[in-house]
Amino acid sequence: MGERCWVFDGKAAKKVSRDEAAAALGTAPLVWVHLPGSHADTGDWLKAQGLSEIIVSALTAMETRPRTEPFDDGALVNLRGPVTRETDHPDVLGSVRLWVSDKRVFSVALTDLEATHEVERQLGEGKILDAGDLVCVMATAITAELDPDVAELGDSLDDCEEMLDPKRAFAMRADIARIRSRAIVYRRFLQPQRVALEELAEIQGDWLAEDDRRHLTEAADRAARMAEELEAIRERSALMHEQLTDLRAELIDTRSLILAIAAMIFLPLTFITGLFGMNVDGIPYQHHPASFWVITVFCMLVAVGVTVYFVWRRWSR
Known part of the structure; x- marks a missing residue:
């Protein structure tokens, strides 16, 4: 995963080098620098841009959870989103950490996320004009990409319910366990992510417009709906596992009776x-x-x- 540096000069956004992005800080309406957390110089470069030790440590931490922390002139935002299909990563959800303030956004990720490509696309099309637009597009893209995955888990569980058969108990138990495990992983991050998006929508700052706040509130509502759906999937899968166990026991009892x-x-x-x-x-x-x-x-x-x-x-x- 390589770094991404974009500068919006008020007319158009263009992709630049890290040094060019650093030179544009404070003068361009928007500078976005996305760095890989695995690089050794990431923390030193962020410190050189005036970020405090606490912020740099939060951006480069190995383990994070979704949250929003306001600071004097900006906010620290941690989100979780689907990784790209080409990425060989053990987790289905990767973290992106953002420092957002007026005219600049610094983001760090340990793996490549689908949402970063959507941000780049909209930057190239001139749809992102300030820091508020960028963090709003990032949050909305992450939520939109999670929605089909959650729906797919529900559909897979529906298929298992329709084909509930004690003779296929072993294979179905494996499928149900996989669905339940993935639902637990998603819900583990979606619940705090909903809270983080709600807090981000209410944060004080001129860089966040009212339109951005409405989009963030909508993303938080979608995250809440998905968290509720995942909880239902978890409970349904547990109930199906019990039903399958009961059907299997009844089949064994019938054969034993014969x-x-x-x-x-x-x-x-x-x-x-x-x-x-x-x-x-x-x-x-x-x-x-x-x-x-x-x-x-x-x-x-x-x-x-x-x-x-x-x-x-x-x-x-």
């Missing part, structure tokens, strides 16, 4: 055949020519009788 009935049918037959099959003297009809067929018919009658009894008592249901 085996038990079969054993009960053959138990008296085993006793009869074992009794007459003993190799000792004195067995009745031992030398009678029809003994085999008599015992065979008798065993069949016993088997039919036991089966009829079980059917009559409805033990097989």
Whole structure:
């Protein structure tokens, strides 16, 4: 992931080098510098631009959670958004940390986010004119990209509900566990992100216009709706797991009952055949020519009788 530096001179925005962006600070209406957090010189460069140690430490921290912290002349904003599809990153959501103040925005990310590409696109099209527009586009893009992912989780869970089958319990349990795990990860960051966006919309500062505040409030509402949907997905997946376990137990009980009935049918037959099959003297009809067929018919009658009894008592249901 490389750095991105843009300068808006009041007429058009253009992509520049880091030194050119630093030279434009304080004179251009908007300067945006996006730096990779993995680079060793990121913190030193931010300190050289006049940022305090606390702000630089927050921007370059390895672990963050969504939040908004106002300072004298700006605000520190941490957000979480989907990483790009080409990025080999273990987390589905990557963090972006922003320092926003009048005429300048510094952002740091450890991985490439889809939202940064949307910011660049709108900068190139001349739709971003100040720092408030940029942070608003970043927040709106992150929320818009999360919405389809949350909807996909709900659709996948709907498919699992329609195909609920105890015979596919192992595979379905894996799918449901994956959906639930991802929903928990999303909700873990969406709930504080909603609070962060609400606080950002209410922050005091001339760099944030009323129109930007309305867009941030809308993004916060969408984040709240997605957090509620994720909570519902988590609860539904837990309920489906319980239902699948119950169906699996019922299937096992049914099969065990069938085996038990079969054993009960053959138990008296085993006793009869074992009794007459003993190799000792004195067995009745031992030398009678029809003994085999008599015992065979008798065993069949016993088997039919036991089966009829079980059917009559409805033990097989």
